[in-house]
Amino acid sequence: MNTADLIWLNGEFVAWEDAKVHVLTHALHYGTGVFEGIRAYETERGTGIFRNQDHLDRLEASSKLYYMDLPYTKEQIREAMHELIVRNGFKSCYIRPLVWRGYGPMGLNPLDNPVEAMVAVWEWAPYLGEEGKRDGVRARVSSYRRISSDSLIPHSKASGQYLNSVLAKIESIKAGYQEAILLDDKGNVCEGSGENLFVVKEGVIYTPPQTAGILDGINRKSCMQIARDLGYELIERDLARAELALADEVFMTGTAAELTPLREVDDHPIGTGEPGPITRQIQELFDDALHGRAPQYAEWLDVVPVPSRT
DSSP states (O other), rough: OOOOEEEEEEEEEEGGGGOOOTTTHHHHHOOOEEEOOOEEEEEEEEEEEETTHHHHHHHHHEEEEEEETOSOHHHHHHHHHHHHHHHTOOSSSEEEEEEEEBBBBOOOOTHHHHHHEEEEBBBBTTTTHHHHHHEEEEEEEEESSOOOTSSSSTSOOTTTGHHHHHHHHHHHHTTTTTTTEEOOTOOOOOEEESSSEEEEEETTEEEEEEEGOOOOHHHHHHHHHHHHHOOOOOEEEEHHHHHHTTEEEEEEEEEEEEEEEEEEETEEETTTOOHHHHHHHHHHHHHHHHOOOOGGGGGEEEEEEOOOOO
16 A cells, blocks of 8 residues: 555644544444545546545435534535645545544444544555456355345445455455455345446346445446446346356446456356456446546546646
8 A cells, every 4th residue: 555645634634644543533443434435547637536526425425324414514525635636746546535433432322422534545556456357356255244224324335334344355365266245135146345246148237226235336326327328228126146157247346446347256257257348348438437538427527626836
């Protein structure tokens, strides 16, 4: 992980090594935080943050679902992102805003604890590697089920909930795979440890619905629009586990992973065992959108203004 010089913490720019919280911070003990993963890319127009407003809207929604008011406006956080990227000298980077319950009364009632916020940026390669994006990765269906709305809030990108993904990821890595696939509480396909899933069968694209306990991914919505713009039929419906092995193509989307194909699930090759043509077509146009090479999706990029030197 390539660190940066500065982090934005509760309204101030502080040195990376000085961005600290109290050891009795509520979120450290009970997971009471929400966050976003966002990427900025170097483009011909400058550094472009991909779908930044959508991410900020989701951060606010996640906070609301856990009874936290954002301590700064979305515009203030956006401006902090812009300045942080410029002051750290990045052309492209990963962006992590986090909102959490800070130091205050201990116990399970967090309502009297202050709500704090930070934004960090760093240079981060694709989550599953450039090789994974090119050749596809091997995945296994995890023994851990995805959290359901009966117990937590899948729609919220909440810190504590990611213990679910951590367990699934560790299990898959220790078993020799690169990624995990979680089923929902009914046994239907849900998502990866940090990605949404798409299945291609006979030219039609399928993806689990929000009722399957997925996080409503922003890259998911982007690839859904791209697929439909390319003329493909895309259907949101429940998917049985066996449909993964019997698919012609399977791919995953997420901010960290971007668009990564799956070449194998549970030791079953997917299709030919190589990324398929529909996956490749969507991946290419999605990559163009991320890097500002697709004019039809130009509004998805929040271009970071370069300050005047006069």
